[in-house]
Amino acid sequence: MLNQRKLRQVSNLDLKLLKTFLAVVQAGSFTGAESILGLSxxxxSIYISDLEKRLGMKLCSRGRAGFSLTLEGQTVYEAALRLMSAAEQFQEEVNNTYSVLKGELNIGIIDNLVSIPHRTISQALAKLKQTSSEVKVNIRMSxxxxxxxxxxxxxxxxxxxxSLTSIDGLKLHPLYSETSSLYCSEQHPLFNQPDKLENIQQCSAVLPVYAEQMNLPQLFxxxxxxxxxxxxxxxxFLVLTHEYIGFLPDHYASRWVDxxxxxxxxxxxxxxxxxxxxATRQAQxxxxxxxxxxxxxxxTD
Structure with missing residues (x-):
């Protein structure tokens, strides 16, 4: 049984553990949170156990019956959401004291979308810059x-x-579609051969790590x-070694195809x-x- 204790001060470590706890709850399981958190x-499990020890209460049950929150865990989850929301509200209220639009936009973009023909994101960022020169844009390619x-x-x-999987806590707004194909380089044996399925299946292939979540056709x-x-x-890089065939977006591969x-x-x-x-956070x-x-x-959000 955990020793009951009062949380006297919320430290940076507590915030880190709470964010891990939120991710687990929103993913619905420890396993589901692995890809989100990038942790084993x-x-x-160690992070959640540490949080339980620091709070002096059992937050969740995990086992053969599946993942579920205890009553205390549900209370902590709702309080943690309010805590994160309060920090965002503080930043918003401070920024709203300015008559000129000020602040930051932190945006994460999957790599190599810049080559897509319709530059929707670039155009929107241009409009943001034209609205105010006091906004700092921070882009993370990932x-x-x-x-x-x-x-x-x-x-x-x-x-x-x-959209690879449905994640609780995120709101998705449709943007556009992208077509991808299987490619080989000019020095690969398949380049000058007729396209036959049996030949393709004998070649080493490279795929994105998230391919399993992309609902690929059974042929893959x-x-x-x-x-x-x-x-x-x-x-x-691996396709250009001439040893692999690889799955690439058509707009991205066009520089080599041309x-x-x-x-x-x-x-x-x-x-x-x-x-x-x-994608934006629902709770923000x-x-x-x-x-x-x-x-x-x-x-609109």
Whole structure:
């Protein structure tokens, strides 16, 4: 039984542990929180145990019956949401004291979207800059898992990424779609061969680490996945070794396709359309800078 104790002061460590706890609750399990937090299940378990010891109460039950909050855990969860929201409200109220739009926009974007033909994000950022020169924009290029975690922890205000899984606590706004195909380089054996499924299945393939969450067609299960990468540059690097075939967005691969250095393999079968979204936190207070940015995108939070 845990020793009851009063929390006299909320430290940075407490905030870190509370953010981990929030992510676990919002993911619905320790396992579900692994990809969000970028931590192993054992590390997450240690963090939750440390939080329980610091608070002197059992927060959740985990075992064969599944994950569930105790009554105390539900209370702590709701209080932690209010705590994070209060910090955001403080920043909003301070920023609202200025007549000129001021503040920061922290935005996470999946790598290599700049080559997509319609530059929706760039145009919205331009409108934000034209509205006020007192707004500082901080862009973080990352992968979907890291962007999701940063959103849940309040490090990012908005994320631009594919919708891989439904995450409690995030609101998704449809943005646009992206078509991807399977590619090989000009020195790969498949480049000058007819597209035959049996030949493709014998080649080493590289896919994004989040491919399992992308609802790929069943045909992709037959690929010999010999490598993964957490970003598109990594996939392209391996394709350009001439030893791998790789799954890349068509707009991104066009720089090599146009020079005859890559080609799509059996695109009528190995092609996929991915929907991209603007992601924001459901619990966050409306912020003036974020509101202006979303309005520039033709969205409201």
């Amino acid at each position: 299940r054992s590390a997450i 992968n979907p898992a890291d962007i999701t975690l940063a959103l849940l922890e309040g490090e990012l205000d908005v994320g631009v990424m594919p 299960d037959n690929l010999d996945v010999a490598a993964t990468s957490n970003n598109r540059d990594g996939v392209a 020079k005859g250095e890559m080609r799509a393999i059996l695109p009528e079968k190995f092609s996929l359309t991915t929907d991209f979204y603007i 207070r409306n912020r003036r800078v974020l509101d202006v940015f979303l309005q520039a995108l033709g969205m």
